[in-house]
Amino acid sequence: MKKVAVIMGSASDLPIAEKAIEQLESLDVPYEVHVLSAHRTPAEAASFADNAEGNGIAVIIAIAGKAAHLAGALAAHTTVPIIGIPAQGSDLGGMDALLSTVQMPPGIPVAAMAINGGKNAALFAAQILSLSDPELKEKLKTLRSDMTRSVLESNRTIEEKYNK
């Protein structure tokens, strides 16, 4: 199976990356992890994206906070789909990163997740990979039905407690 790359703009973004990694591992999706910054290591970030496809990477998850240009800067160098995660860690609570990630100019798309949305980024990456991987698709469907069962169980418990 092709890999997912999880890229964070700073080591301080690691807690968000770990949410994505945990989810990828639970689905047995192969991944690699790097710290690359659009601003502090622009040449290395560009080179990573230039070579991503040739290195067997099918989806890139890019996590960045503040003036979050990482996802867009990577997207400028590859047609490998980029999933951007805006990181919360700023005085503006992540709204800065959210808008920087989501407001890409026409022609260079980035799929923007919620602020700190590591889990959904991994699931979305897995959904992309599952287009050509029936086994992964089955795992994702099982995850959905497990989720449904769990919510219905909570509903039963709460209904029994309050609806007398």
Ligand code: RP5
């Ligand atoms: C962004 O600036 C990083 O992605 C991080 O979220 C934020 C702060 O970086 P550090 O100052 O913690 O390295 O580029």
